Amino acid sequence: MTMSQAVNVDSTQRNERGCRKEFRAHMKNRISALLATCWLLLLLAFVPRADAQGPQIVNCPNPLAGQPLLTVPEIKSENGRLKALLVLGDNDKRIMWDSGSTPRCATQFMRFFHGRSLLKPGPEDPLFSKSDPIPGPTLRARVGDLIEVQFENLINTQHFINSLDRGDGGCDITFAGSGKKSTNLSADKMPNCLHGSSTVNVHFHGTHTTPNTTGDNVLLFIRPAQAPLPADGQKAINDFFTACEKTGISPSYWTDMPSPWQALQKQWVTNYDNSAPYKGQSPPKGGPPVLPKDMQLSPVNQTEIANRMWPQYHIGYFPYCFRVPTYDPAKVKMGQSPGTHWYHAHKHGSTALNVANGMTGAFIIEGKYDDDLNKFYKSNPNWKFQEQVLVIQQLTTVLNLTVPGGGPGSRSVPPLSVNGRRSPVITMQPNQVQLWRLINGAERDAALFQGFFARGSATACTGTPTATCVHWKQTAQDGVQFKYSNYVGTEDSQINVAPANRADLLVQAPSTEGTYDLKVQAGLCRQNCASQTETLLTVVVKGSAISPAMPFISNESDFPTFPAFLADIPAGDVVVRRDLVFHDNAPLLEINGKQFNDHVINQAMLLNSTEEWKVSNLDATKEHPFHIHVNPFQITEVFQPQSADAKDPKNPCYADPTKPETWKPCHSPEKDFIWWDAFAIPASREDKLSSCTKLSDCPANIQKYTSCTQGDNAVCTVTIPGYYKMRSRFVDYPGQFVLHCHILTHEDRGMMELIEVVPDTTIYAHH
């Protein structure tokens, strides 16, 4: 993949010609162009013409009534292969619900994944066609497997607002009307605006695999299908999978794809260009197209293919094939970490809305970690070791960033759900231990554990190991298992499951029956920001007590063996250090003072090199969850300027606003660093300075962190950035991919960087 496969050429056409001109100039060497489109004509041949339904108001299910947790249907790998049909469809029978005191519930069109295994004939699970908005099928593979996913985008775009990348205005426009006037409330500019939500791709979050071609490639634009997949198309996909199974790896070039598939996609993209409406006009039958040449997709694809690049634009169908590698020092420097991963839609500009619709699913990759846990918990025939895959979502069809009175606790922020239901009930037997795989697939909020509360009690019963309560210990973070030393101290620890985080927990029921609510604080940060407390789920302990009681693992020899490739990255291996600063510089969401730009590689790392990054946050009320694709990272240092220690002038760890040299943690681990692939950067702290009212009068050493108001009551405020340091190795897979904030409207609105891992070999010819 190369530069021109960059994200977001999807753009387009804002309302004025000037913008297009600017855009064209911008694109210079690349014909990329873009965009456009509402081409629904072709769709009509395919999509039923039934009258689309708006929301139908229905009675709200009472979260306290205790709906049981739904188990999401699974697609499992067999004999080294996971082969799945993954369909993106929509349904008008999904139940939405509200939080707060005046709930409204309705059925409403939502877009979501469903599917089945292609290794076994048969229909898909009926749960996908019922009314609960469950996540996509849980994919369950094993380290070393080849992952084959036939992806089909079958969205009926008639059901969703300007959800095709459009010729008559690219950004989703939210107008507020008052009297006879209307105003566009969004200052966002393409490509960093919400747009084009029926164009998607799939990110396999947590996989260590190639970001190119048919791998974890989030730079693709897969538009809705124009027609059912023809028989020759299915045959071409089958031939591709057969070839991929033979080579065992993703293809290198588009020309490696079966030629009938190349021809079909070429034809579909051309059809699209010829039929797309533009500014309210549709082309006449038989042409000519109304879409301006520089907004057509075909020329972009053809230029890329001619240059041995992977084409960006695909219509309807895309076969993913990649391997999640077993660690073998002869072949790879890192293996795929066995654990709890996930997949979700990832097209820049619509990631948030798509994930809010429910385009997420769990991706469990098993390995020795699971074998070791099972070995211990199946050692006693009386024990019953169950696993729960728990996908947290924040479901909505409207990302209204401008709702008056918006913010947590208001109607505009959806509550958290688990597997499609609010506060569902998990049933446990007394003395049982279960493995919970928590995945935060919410588009916005973190879930900060407040503990289990016995029903009716105002205080948590967790925190005291001997208390009769549900207790937990953490065994893995972000799909990477803990070392035993990191596991031992985690009983009832206050876990912050930020967006994109995963946490594996051993959860232990008390010896007696009871009902316990797991409460979390949902919001954008841990301290001093608007948030709401919600019951994420409820545990009902009932039935006969398991005897002997199932314990937490308490011997290192029983704990999953820690793989060699996950050993600490030594400081001595670091060859490059970088600083990344995240900032909501309203209305711009920025990393290092810039928004995402599809023509710029912001960071380039040498393949197989080791780096240390300091990732900072200038915002006091938002903990931007940093996420980078392909390789996980180890955290070596975390500085939270809002922590009690850092705020207390009497504490030796005090962060003094006038002394930047004190803006650091006073305790950091020296070894056994924890691996993550998403981390909520601690919020900054804003302290008012009493010593100055004008910037030039403030101490010189903090002036660059200080801002002052004007006027009689001028006040100067210093911002102490929160930060963490991480080490990572950019191993095994060269290519382009992204890092971004996992508050997904932030990503869509520009808080993202295009990065590239560059091969460490040089083709050197000296003449």
Added chain:
Amino acid sequence: MPFQWLININPNATKPPRAKFNPNPLPQVQLGDNIVWANNDSVPHWPGVEGNPAFFIPNQIAPNSSSSAFAPTDAEDINYFCSLHPDEKGTIQVIAPPPPPPK
């Protein structure tokens, strides 16, 4: 939590008015909700208000296409019509959300 309402523009007659808005009126819209139109007709339509065709959306809606979103900010009835076919009329009834109960 806001909802997204959808108004269909359906062809239903060979004589004017050719198209009709459905549902009409659109009731129970709360402040913060979104409204979009799906043009199921074979000709363009353009919902707007008296004197301001771009009140809701900047351009006409292509045949068999859907519009941008409109988010009302005032609790009132909005009477609108198609700027291209003025005899096609509709009403959106916007209500304020009920106040939260006292804590």
